[in-house]
Amino acid sequence: MQVVDPHIHLWDLSTHHYPWLANPQTSFVGDARKLKHDYLLADLLRDAQDIEVLKIVHVDANHDPADPVEETRWLQGIADGAVRGMPNGIVAGADLSADNAPAVLEAHAAFANTRGIRQILNVHENKLYDYVGRHYMREPQWRKHFGLLKRFGMSFDLQLYPSQMEEAAQLAREHADTQFIVNHAGMFVDRNATQGYRAWRDGMRMLAACPNVAVKLSGFAMFDHAWTIESLRPYVHETIDTFGCERAMFASNFPVDRLFGTYTALWNAYAHIVSDASDGEKDALFVRNAERIYRI
Template sequence: MQVVDPHIHLWDLKTHHYPWLANPQTSFVGDARELKHDYLIGDFLRDAEGIEVLKTVHVDANHDPADPVEETRWLQSIADGEGRGMPNGIVAYADLSSDRAEAVLEAHASFASTRGIRQILNTHPKPLYDYVGRHYMREPQWRKNFALLRRHAMSFDLQLYPSQMDDAAALAREHHDTQFIVNHAGMFVDRSSVQGYRAWRDGMRALAACANVAVKVSGLAMFDHAWTIESLRPYVLEIIDTFGSERVMFASNFPVDRLFASYAALWKAYASIVDDASDVEKEALFMRNAERIYRI
């Protein structure tokens, strides 16, 4: 099986600081204490044995927010050296609410493999699920700096919850010439109610109505630790129906999803779910969309 994986993370605890791994906790996404070890390109390739990974995109691994450019510098050195091109694309971190945002974006843009920015936006009334505790998309300074992405032809990885999708759709319409990529299938966290399902479904449809929004089917295991192919199937098919096969990418979210599955098991599950799709659709979902959208 050949794949392009548009959502992986690497970290080197010996040389870099990752606050969440300095004092790892157990949360709804699993036990981060099991991730407190180096995860380098060689570790990823060993995990991927049995799957032919053609290209990868690295998404910020919550590196030290005081020096986000250092993560990009390190990743570019890997791509230029032992990674032999991988990661082929880098989605870096920048705090768009900061007065330093413009300088940070310019620094990221100086590296050949930089393709976009992710700033996690997830906010939720339940502390268990809340990441950032504020609504960045509603802040004037954040919105002003968001407009700088276009200057550097950068995409934006959109990690949020369904309750935030209306705000995100409005942002996508305002910045119709910026590529948005929804992370982790829209992070359908409120799974125990009809209202929660409808919020996810309707929010994803609002985002899909914007031609500049794509989505990664990834991170499903964070909300379904004992997943099966059948438990994933309805979410995967709903997303493909909503966005169309030309705007959906399968991704691994490794090594985080390694807590709940092997690399091969994850990709084989995706393959099983879309087994009766056309060859053209499968190529798009597993490879071509990621290559096109991330320009790798």
Template sequence: MQVVDPHIHLWDLKTHHYPWLANPGTSFVGDARGLKHDYLIGDLLRDAEPVQVLKLVHVDANHDPADPVEETRWLQHVADNEGHGMPNAIVAGADLSASADKVHEVLEGHAAFANTRGIRQILNVHANPLYDYVGRHYMREPQWRQNFALLKKYSLSFDLQLYPSQMNEAVALAQEHPDTQFIVNHAGMFVDRSSVEGFRAWRDGLRALAACPNVAVKISGLAMFDHQWSVESFRPYVLETIDAFGCDRSMFASNFPVDRLFATYEGLWNAYASIVEDLSGTEKHALFISNAERIYRI
């Protein structure tokens, strides 16, 4: 099987600081103590065997917020010297709520590296502390929204990590910035699974986002919410997401090594392949390879 994986993370704990890995704990995602070890390009490629990984997109690993550009500098060095070009694209971290001058400085720093393609700032806010990541509604903050417009200046996409309850606000943001490519992370992170209302919020939110032509989606991270997953437990979420966005704006991804807590690399990709086995060869090529190449410009 050949894939382009548009959502992986690497970290070198010997040389870089990741606050969340300094004293990891447990959450709905799992026991992060199992991730407190170096995870380098060689580790990823060994985990991937026998899947043939053609290209990789690295998404920010919550590196030290005091120096977000250092992560990009390191990843570019990896691509140039160790990874045979991988990661082929870098989605860097940036705090868009900072002063305009600081945001300019950080975005300019990221954009100076050849493989930089986009920015991710985690937006997940939830009333349940178990699920809350950031504790504030960035999309409602005028300073954040003003700085968001700077992404266009640097030709950067935006990886949109949020919950269904935030999707309507994200639709307004995508409509306000039609020239910026948005990529929904982890199929919209459907966490409120115990009610019809929760399912409806996720389903309708996906379709509202999909109505924006500048929004795509990554089907990934499903094991974070389904630790005892199976092909059949994944199936409705995969098919619902593809139904919303179509095969031309959906792409599969591994979210390794986070999903490594609950799955093998080969197991995840085989599950995806099984779920879409009835699609045409062209559609499957789009989901596994060409959409990621086009959307991340690699």
């Protein structure tokens, strides 16, 4: 089975600082204490076993916010020395609300494999789920700096909750020439309530109405620790139906999702869920969309 994996994380605790791994906690996404170990390219490829990973996209691993460019520098060094140029794409971290955001973006853009930026936006009224405690999309300086992504040819990985999707869709319409990629199928966290499902479904449809928005089918294990093929199936199908096979892509979210399953089990589950799709649709979902959207 061949895949392009557009959402992985690597870290080297001996040479770099990751605040969340320096003092790991247990949260709704799992026990981060079990992730407090190096996870390098060789570890990912070893986890892949018989899954043939053609290319990968590294998404910022919440590296030291005082020096986000160091993570990109490190990753580019790995790619330059790797046989297949992995990570083939780098989605770097940046705080677009910061005064130095323009300089940070320019520094990231200097590296050949940089393709985009992710800044986690997740805000939730329940403190258990609240990542950042502020609504960045409502802040004038953040929005001003967001407009610089086009200048540097960068996409934006959109990590948020359904309650934020209406604002995000407005942002996507205002920046129609910037590629947005929704992380983790929209992070449907309020899944025990009927209104929670509706908020996710309707929010995803608002985002999908913007032609410059794509989605990653990933991160399901963060909300479904005992996942099965059947528990994933409705969310995968609904997301593909909403965005179409041409704007959806499967991804592993490793090693975070490794807390609740193996790499091979996850990809084989995805393959089983879309087993009745055409060969062209499967190729798009597992390989071509990630290559096209991330330009790798």
